[in-house]
Amino acid sequence: xxxxxxxxxxxxxxxxxxxxxxxxxxxxxxxxxxxxxxxxxxxxxxxxxxxxxxxxxxxxxxxxxxxxxxxxxxxxxxxxxxxxxxxxxxxxxxxxxxxxxxxxxxxxxxxxxxxxxxxxxxxxxxxxxxxxxxxxxxxxxxxxxxxxxxxxxxxxxxxxxxxxxxxxxxxxxxxxxxxxxxxxxxxxxxxxxxxxxxxxxxxxxxxxxxxxxxxxxxxxxxxxxxxxxxxxxxxxxxxxxxxxxxxxxxxxxxxxxxxxxxxxxxxxxxxxxxxxxxxxxxxxxxxxxxxxxxxxxxxxxxxxxxxxxxxxxxxxxxxxxxxxxxxxxxx
Numbered sequence: 546x547x548x549x550x551x552x553x554x555x556x557x558x559x560x561x562x563x564x565x566x567x568x569x570x571x572x573x574x575x576x577x578x579x580x581x582x583x584x585x586x587x588x589x590x591x592x593x594x595x596x597x598x599x600x601x602x603x604x605x606x607x608x609x610x611x612x613x614x615x616x617x618x619x620x621x622x623x624x625x626x627x628x629x630x631x632x633x634x635x636x637x638x639x640x641x642x643x644x645x646x647x648x649x650x651x652x653x654x655x656x657x658x659x660x661x662x663x664x665x666x667x668x669x670x671x672x673x674x675x676x677x678x679x680x681x682x683x684x685x686x687x688x689x690x691x692x693x694x695x696x697x698x699x700x701x702x703x704x705x706x707x708x709x710x711x712x713x714x715x716x717x718x719x720x721x722x723x724x725x726x727x728x729x730x731x732x733x734x735x736x737x738x739x740x741x742x743x744x745x746x747x748x749x750x751x752x753x754x755x756x757x758x759x760x761x762x763x764x765x766x767x768x769x770x771x772x773x774x775x776x777x778x779x780x781x782x783x784x785x786x787x788x789x790x791x792x793x794x795x796x797x798x799x800x801x802x803x804x805x806x807x808x809x810x811x812x813x814x815x816x817x818x819x820x821x822x823x824x825x826x827x828x829x830x831x832x833x834x835x836x837x838x839x840x841x842x843x844x845x846x847x848x849x850x851x852x853x854x855x856x857x858x859x860x861x862x863x864x865x866x867x868x869x870x871x872x873x874x875x876x
Contacts, residue, residue: 567789597808606687624678634700644686650674654707720754743808764807773799
């Protein structure tokens with residue numbers, strides 16, 4: 546998914562270890578994607594910019610696409626309509642609770658994102674992709690789009706590629722069950738590729754459950770239905786609780802569906818702007834220039850065209866007048 550803000554915020558994250566066990570609410574901010582989709586952006590957050598290598602979390606829906614179709618600027622448009630746009634030095638992780646989205650990318654992948662099926666795209670030095678709700682698709686759309694920062698050892702050298710997993714391992718705990726999207730939870734391991742110690746899971750909490758954790762990881766939970774309580778804090782729909790690190794387990798209470806996100810604190814500093822991740826202002830400028838050159842040339846070695854997409858690619862917004870400067874991973 547693209548960051549379609551006209552004036553995207555800059556951010557430099559990493560370089561600091563996580564603090565010990567905490568429970569802290571992270572408030573979402575609303576962002577409009579294109580003409581048809583509003584999202585709740587949980588990361589980067591004014592208080593916490595990363596959780597492990599997770600550096601970007603958008604939660605959207607549930608949207609009734611049939612009820613909204615007549616309000617669009619172009620008749621017949623509905624749902625997610627994100628034209629080809631670039632990414633560098635990250636992985637996009639697409640996860641749906643309801644609906645369907647068509648994915649196309651510049652390495653030639655064409656896949657449908659469906660509930661319970663993981664689509665993960667590794668950008669390396671450069672990739673482009675589109676995400677579109679088809680006219681005959683399901684009427685509801687509810688999902689999350691997440692980014693994982695790639696470490697310096699892989700961010701420009703790994704070959705851009707796309708993986709889809711329709712049959713992920715199931716997690717069954719006393720009081721909770723779910724799907725392990727990436728990494729390992731309670732001894733259950735996903736086959737999805739990860740380049741730093743990382744975990745992501747979609748979990749249904751039935752009443753009360755004790756969730757085993759890795760003490761070296763920092764964690765957060767994003768509630769996508771119902772509500773749950775950790776310690777003295779309760780999170781409802783669309784809210785995220787940051788849990789810090791240093792726990793072997795945590796008790797959750799409530800009736801909720803949530804995403805568990807975690808990983809080793811990301812120690813490298815990284816610059817995030819628009820759809821690019823780099824390590825310096827100069828890298829971001831170069832990526833933007835290369836993307837705009839790709840649009841003019843109808844594809845380049847770094848950013849080829851997206852086969853099968855009928856329409857124009859998304860131009861990058863203007864860079865800020867000042868240099869992109871470091872900011873801490875937390876307040």
